[in-house]
Amino acid sequence: MRPNRRSFIRCASLAAAGNVLGLRPFGALNALAQSATDYKALVCVFLYGGNDANNTFIPYDTAGYNSYANIRGPLAIAQNQLLPLTPLPNFALNPNLPDLQTLFNNKNAAIVANVGTLVAPTTKAQYQANQSLPSNLFSHPDQQLEWQNASQSAAAPTGWAGRIADTLNTSYNPNGQVPMITSVAGDTLFCNGSASTPVSVSPGNLGAAACSESTTECGARLATAQALLSFDTGLTLVQADDTITSNAYNYSKILTAATSSVPKLQTVFPANNGLAAQLAQIAQIIQVRAALGVSRQIFFAGIGNFDTHSDQIAQQSALLAQISPALAAFYQATQELGVASNVTTFTMSDFSRTYQPNSNTGSDHAWGSHHFVIGGAVKGGQMYGTFPTLALGGPDDSGSNGRWVPTTGSMQYAATLAQWFGVSAAQLPAIFPNIGSFATNNLGFV
Template sequence: MNTSRRQFLGQTGALTASALAASLGRWGIESASAQAPTDYKALVCVFLFGGNDSNNMVIPYDDYGSYAAVRTNVNIPQAQLLQISPPRAGATFGLHPSFAAIKPLFDTGKLAVICNSGPLLAPITQADYRAGNFRPSNLFSHNDQQSAWQGLLDGMAVRSGWGGRMSDRIDAVNAGATVPTVVSAAGSTLMTQGLSVGPFVIPQTGGVTLTGAGTDTLGRVRADGVRRLLGAPSGNSIVDKAANVLTTALTTADAINPILNATSPAIATAFTGLTTSIANQLKQVARLIEGRSVLGAKRQFFFVSLGGFDTHSNELFVQGNLLGQLAPALKAFYDATVALGVSEKVTAFTMSDFSRTFVFNSTFGTDHAWGAHHLVLGGAVRGGDFYGRYPTLAVRGPDDAGNNGAWIPTTAVDQIGATLATWLGVSSADLGYIFPNIGRFATADLGFIS
């Protein structure tokens, strides 16, 4: 049976490579404010899907009694906490015991904590919240709050995320690169979608290939046939546009596959013994960073993820297991950047749907909340400290949105993102395009990175 070019492109949903071409626009956008840098920098977003309970990730040590009195069935024993003394907080806190791998990075100033952060339209008080002033829409909903953290466009049909919009503005500095500015090892997500720039999606292991196009003779014949079919004119501009995007994806795959499939002693050593999904994703990112000179990119944005944090039941076990996967993977990734000589040029940060209620439920879990603590990791981070205000852990207290310990954020996602974007090289003139609420906050730079 003969297959026309149009029919073929209509069937490419079965092709792995088609997922890489996330938008029908070309990879880049020209930005008048973009200036070609001579160095390399990258941001790595680590999204914790489901809503990580950061109340059990960063715990008051000095005031442990107040914490344990409320969380009687979901508390971490004080003796197990990894003690830290952030100067800005003026008190001793404890990290979750599963963070043993990265606690030394806090001690040596490579890891910082952003306190009580979340999607905000403007600074909001408890009185504002109760009056309905400046209250973001659809709080406590997984899909909506994932969209809020990633898109920052409240109450709208969001088509782009701030990682993608950031890449819209910096993509021009990567002119001539053989890899796009935005790369995801966790599928195509809102965070990575710009208005003109789309993500290039890579698998968690190995290179990027067409389904059925292996290295055997038949696989090579299939791949060659696909490329010849893509090169044939269709007479339809939309079909031709789609073909060009897929062709670009295949060309990019040809460039990065030798790097993704290579054996790197430095990266292999850093990730020794780690086989979890999050470790594999970060290992792929490390490989592309190692190949930065060959690929030609000067600025990049990467996305990885870890799911399972919706701990409505059995939280202590479930979260402990997940954080036990996250921490060693982050440590391995940081060690890899050190070995590659780019630890001060690569910054990783966490995000999640929301934190969880301070009050536990009847199934030894917690429910959906709002403000959350997050991590920023890298050689350029001013670590060993807290940024933003740690909330008052009091049910119905001054930071509670209701009566179960859902903290009202005091640090906006826009501020976290603007701080990271400025470090990456985004101009102040472009911050409003990327972070639509940033002008309503007193500062766009939280100071956690140099």
């Protein structure tokens, strides 16, 4: 991912102060929370590398499956292994997603079909004529940035979550002790606003000021680091980041104090599962929302690597087998906390992958993909958007190997989530500059 200004100043400050303390960059920073009745949270789970949606959400009717098996060849999953979706009898899920099958069949999850980065509604003919297309399609770093900034140009400096925070923070979090946005997966464009700053948390280590050495040595490191932060360097960027880092120490103290005062959640998250650890940390922060005084929160989590150019079946199966129980445990945790209808979790990814396999039993970079939305407020058990015609060279194929031209823009997907979160119709254009190019700005899944 391309470095941006905020990434530079954060790294500069953490190198000066955090390294003295013995902390890894972004290792012990932030969190969020809220205080009571009008609480809402969005939780983004980014599938880095481009998840193959064609082997995630699969035709199950006889004609659809036979066509799938014929074209996908070595990537096709046996029909008797697929997990049928009761409300959508013509579709099934990958066999490694049993928990998502249950959530969908219980109407706590929905699927949004053929979503991708778009500047405006685009047809196959317009794509082939190179008309109004997002920049650098099929490029991992560019498409990751464009999903996160919803501007369809990798050059946009802020993310759509950051712009939501810019817009809503004063209204919803006037007394918040921590920022609206937190990441448990490092520094990302998604979280960056113009006027608001996110914080990063290392899962399981909110109080990062607790280093691994003796109390005396840790205290000396902390004192030295904080002394460095007080120096007037005369450099604007470094001074600005010193403020960010000082805030990080404060957030660490606030979060540690808040989370240490509540009982451990009863929900059991899967062990040895990185995504589960991230989501468990998010659940713990949501648990102390009242103490933190924040009524709106946005969280960012991530897992990779879905860049399956070879040996795809084994690689994707292992990753989906982590995602399914992690998402189910998180939903269970929101039920335990009494906020299942107040927390909406959704997936994003660089892109999907070609329907036609490559010569290495893998698949290559594509475009339109299918995504999950989970939560008690979700109008689940349904597919939203338009499922593509799965034919090489067909009406939805941008070329001849199964790169589906999206029928729903990622901006529409994001705008639907934003409106549920509290963004008004009048505020949408400030957050999603091209939303007026689409006839629909709310897909109705939540």
